[in-house]
Amino acid sequence: MPELRQNIVTREWVLIATERAKRPDEFSGNRADRPVLPFIDPECPFCVGNEHQTQRESFRVSEGNRWKVRVVLNKYPALLPEGERLRNIDGIYRSMSAVGMHEVIIEHPRHDVTTALMTPAEVVDVLTAYRQRYAELRRDNRVEAIIIFKNHGEGAGTSLQHPHSQLVAMPIVPNQLRNRIEEAIRFFDETGECVHCQTLLQEINERVRIVHESDHFVAFIPYAALSPFHLWIHPRRHMSSFDAISDSELEDLGVMLRAVLAKLYHGLNDPDYNYSIRSCPTRSGPTEYLHWYITVIPRVTRTAGFEIGSGMYINTALPEESAAYLRAVTV
C-alpha cells in the first residue's frame, strides 16, 4: 500500500509509492560507465603540479612540503568575493548584488581517487578544510549562510573528474533554511526538545532505518526519505553550527562519511551522489532547536513534473528496506 509520510524537519509529505517499488539492488549506479582515470591528468587544473592554474588559494592541509587538500576560489564564481550587498528595486521586483564566496575544495592531489575509496585519514583532511573555511568565512559580515556540498558524477551535476567539493557563502538566508528553523522552533515550542535529537532517539530505539553507527555519529535513512537511499548523518551531540565540531568528532566523522559512501559505492555500484552539510545561519549562536547534519542523496532516480508541480517527492523505495540493504554491505 502506498503511504504518505511526513518529513518531520520540513513538515513536507513524501509519497512512499510501493506499487512501483524496485528491489534495492535494482537501483544501480554507473561504475561500468565511468572512465578509467589516470593517476595524474596533465590537463587537470586540480592535479598536483598544476597549482598555478587555479585561482587564489585560501587554505591547504599539508604534510611536509606536499599538500593533501587545497581550497581555491572557483574559476567561475556564482558569487563575487568583492563588493557590498546592494539592493536594486525595479517596479515590484527586487535584486541584490551577488557577493559572497564560492570556493572549491580540492580533496586530493591525485586525479583518480574518490571519497569512498580514500583512507579515513584522507577524508578527515577534507573535513578539516571544511571546518576551517566555515569558521573563517562566517566572520565576513556580508555572509548569512554557508553551504558546503559535493557533486559526484555527471548525474549529480559535475563534469570534473578530479575529487572536489564546493563551498558557497551567501549574503542571504535561503528560504529552505528559514522554513526549517520555523519548523524546528515550532517543535521546540511544543515539546521543549530539538527535533533532531528526538529523531535520533527514535531511530536508535527502532533500529530499522539505521545504516551505520560510530561513537559520535549515526547514519540512517529518514522515515520520510525523499528518494531511494537518501541518507542523513547526524552528530549524536547537539550542536547548531557545523564548525562547533570537535577534533575527535571530526576524526570520527571521517571514518563515518567514508563508510557510508563506501556502502553506496559497493552496494549500489558507485552511483552519482550529492552530499551537503546542513548547518544553521552564520549569524545564529548556539540554539537548543537547531542541529547540524549531513544529507547524502544518491542520484538513482529523476525528479519529474510531479515534483515540480507539487514540491513533493515520490520515493519508490521503502526506507526500511533501503536501510537493511545498506546495513548488510560490509566495507
Added chain:
Amino acid sequence: MPELRQNIVTREWVLIATERAKRPDEFSGNRADRPVLPFIDPECPFCVGNEHQTQRESFRVSEGNRWKVRVVLNKYPALLPEGERLRNIDGIYRSMSAVGMHEVIIEHPRHDVTTALMTPAEVVDVLTAYRQRYAELRRDNRVEAIIIFKNHGEGAGTSLQHPHSQLVAMPIVPNQLRNRIEEAIRFFDETGECVHCQTLLQEINERVRIVHESDHFVAFIPYAALSPFHLWIHPRRHMSSFDAISDSELEDLGVMLRAVLAKLYHGLNDPDYNYSIRSCPTRSGPTEYLHWYITVIPRVTRTAGFEIGSGMYINTALPEESAAYLRAVTV
C-alpha cells in the same frame, strides 16, 4: 556581474550567474538522440488498438467512433483511488494513507507525435480533458489539491514515448502551495493586488521577458527564472482555479501552449521538458490573490549539491536574453 533576483511568487532568491553563462543556442536538446518512432507501436498500451491494455477509462474526447484523447487510471498509481484518509502515529512520526487519484492523459491515438508538432485543435482536446478531470475530481471530498503535469523525454522523467501527461489528485495541500498562498496573501495585504496580475502588468510594460502573447494568455520568462528558458504562461484574466477557464480561453491556450512548446522544439532542438498547471487548492473558492498559471521547465541543466543544500537555484542564463532568443523563433 552575477546577481540575486527574488522570485516574487515564492520570495526565494535565485542566483543569476552570468560568469558562467552560455549563449542561448548552447542549451541544446536531444532531437538527434531521439528514436524514430513508428506511427503505431503494437507493444504500446497507449496506442490506438490497444485500449484493452489500459486500466479504467474515466474520460475521452471523441470524433464519431474514434477517440482523440483518453484518460485512464495509472497502472502503477502513486495514490490509491479507494479508501479513506487515515492517519497513523509512530512516536514523533506521522503517516497517512495515500488515497487520491493518479490518472494518465493519453494525448493522441498515434505514437509518434509530440505537443510541439500537434495541431492547435489537438492540443485543445488535451486541455479539454484536463479541465473535465480537474472539475470532476475536485468534487471528491478526500482531494485537497490537483497537480496536472507532463514529462517529455527521459531527462524529464519519462521513459514512455507515447505522448501523455498525468494528473495526481492529492489528499493534502503540499507545502509548496501553502507557501505560495502565504506569500500571495502577504502581497495582497500590502498592495491590495494579486501578485500575478501585477507581474503580468510589469512584464507587458517592460516587454523584455515576453516570449509570446495571445488574446487571453501571456508567455514570459520570469524575472527570477529558476533555470534557462524556465517559462510562465499566465491567463490575462484573474482566476484562481484552472477549471474556471472558459471555452474561448481554452481554445486560445491550445494555440499558445503549442506555440511555446514549438519555440522550444525548434529553438532548442527538442529539449526534454516538464510543464505543470499551478492552481489553487481544490477547496478554495475564487480569491483575489491566487491566479493559476502554467510553468514550463526545459531540462537543459541539472540541479546539484548547491540546490539540494540551499533550496535555491543557480541560473546560468540571463532571463532577458533567453526571452529575446525564443521571441525570435518563428513557429
